[in-house]
Amino acid sequence: MPSTPPPARSLPRAALAMSADAAAAVLGAESLAALAGLCDLAPLPVLDDFTTHRARTTLADVELLITGWGCPPVDAAVLKAAPRLRAVVHTAGTVRGHLTEACWERGIRVSSAAAANALPVAEYTVAMVLLSGKHVLERSRAFRADKVRGNWLGTSTEVGNYGRTVGILSASMIGRRVIELLLPYDLPLLLHDPYVSDAEADALGVRPVGLAELFTRSDVVSVHTPLLPATRGLVSGELLAAMRPDSVLINTSRGAVVDQDALTALLQQNRIRAILDVTDPEVLPSGHPLWECDNALITPHLAGSQGNEWRRLADLAVGEVARWAAGDGFAHPVEHERLAFLA
Template identity: 70%
Template sequence: MSPSPRPRAALAMSQGAAEAVLEQPALDALARVTTLEPPPVLDDFSTDRARAVLAGAELLVTGWGCPPLTAEVLAHAPRLRAVAHTAGSVRAHITEACWERGIEVSSAAAANALPVAEYTVAMVLLTGKRVLESARDFRAARAEVDWRRTPRGVGNYRRSVGLLSASLIGRRVIELLRPYDLRVLLSDPYVSEEEAAALGVELVPLAELFARSDTVSVHTPLLPATHGLVGRELLASMRPGAVLINTARGAVVDQEALTDAVTAGRVRAVLDVTDPDVLPPGHPLWDCEHALLTPHLAGSQGNEWRRLAELAVDEVSRWAAGDGFAHAVRRDRLPYMA
């Protein structure tokens, strides 16, 4: 069924997500191509108002905090044909019932991938140069540093960077690393030798990735098969002083094994995610000089939320015009997405 000339649309997310991501220009743009339900946003589908709105909605613009679109919810939304998500993963709210209904789904994952990739590249370069350690030592010494004593292992000239998974973010990292004089290795069972060559990376088995890389960056989604994938054996095989960067999901890495390796000073770590996320206050990684913990900030924040909104508005405009989504989420690829 084709959408109406001005399809009825509603916002389904937490109020905080709506205020962060959807500034007035984005709301105005949505209102120009849809009949947009006025606030408040839908953050609970069980209320009388939510069910009244769902009864006429053809499109939901969703975001962080959107409740699951279960079969029971969809029973109250007989006209719903599409969901445009203003963030990355749709796993929390898109259910099997949505796919069975044939609802079209779009995600702003492509927009959210860029800041994560930028964060990763920044950390690759900073840790290769040992900037954080040097800054700490400089602050302590408050005196001239003899640069001639810099160890040969410091620097980014032909450093080996290993990427675990050619996910959407992993591929953006590959693109952003191209201008640098780095060797890029990739481990991904779903990538062929031909595709790796086209990406300009060397495809290697998982164990070889960890053994050969100066920096390993984790970009694999959390699946039953990847839970604890980066375990004690792989961490033990890393080069002395090598760096593990994780911007994916904390549970992909064996947290206990990583803690042992980092606190022993065998490897360094940059962790934007942990398991659990956040670590307990007394966890040894908080005070470990070989670990940098950031509060899940690699993804879109601040002015980067505008990029998510703009992509979602473009998707809604395309769909309302009958052109379909440019960033459609495929049901068969969902199990392999973050």
């Protein structure tokens, strides 16, 4: 007699919880089809308000939430409506905005696409390190105005990227990717991170230094520390004033990590230069003096995943759902005890 095939394994029930715009941007047709093949995915539209009758009905048997930008807080009331919820896969970076303590208390497993989102931020940072070393912004502006190349053999020895010291503030996920991408270049790398041992710093390929030394010795300081109560204003006016003349501050973290008033004053004095993908607030008021600083490049928080880079977030999330549905652990878990140190 032919053997009886094993019973088909039922797919876990899942739902998408994020803003409609986030879902449309990040989860294309192929990603949605892949998710539907891995789980019993609740029909669209996505859940962007957990208080509606439809949301409560959907949550009643959901085992997995696939979240994204714009997901409402998953609090005790939501968990009460979702008694079977066991895991969350986030299609973006930080989960601090929507996962509450109630989720951790229940023991919900959490994954994030922060690793995928870290790469374009690191790529942006490396590009800006190299471009600022060549004084590209300033020289392009002068070339456009004068339309004369000038004596290129008379270029100042302050211009260029050979032996230029780069200081990394925080070996966060993004900070580590920046270090990894900068290692092939002739750029000595310094790191300040009180949670990184000397042995770990050596393994990363960087020299550990104190906070003040990072700012006094670096030609470029790149900020990658998350915004936490302890890091608000961490990059103080005193540290900024100690930077080498014509050195560069790059901030792709959060604007409030830096004393913005002190930075503005130094830029107005042409003491240093700055590349800011973040400010406080975002966006700066139209009359803010930073807009008038020619030695500051301000970009609209674009370093993170955008455009076709959103597909990388979706691919990571699909992979995590596949692992979880198969009974395996997440490749990119978010641990509660590390949450206070994450962006």
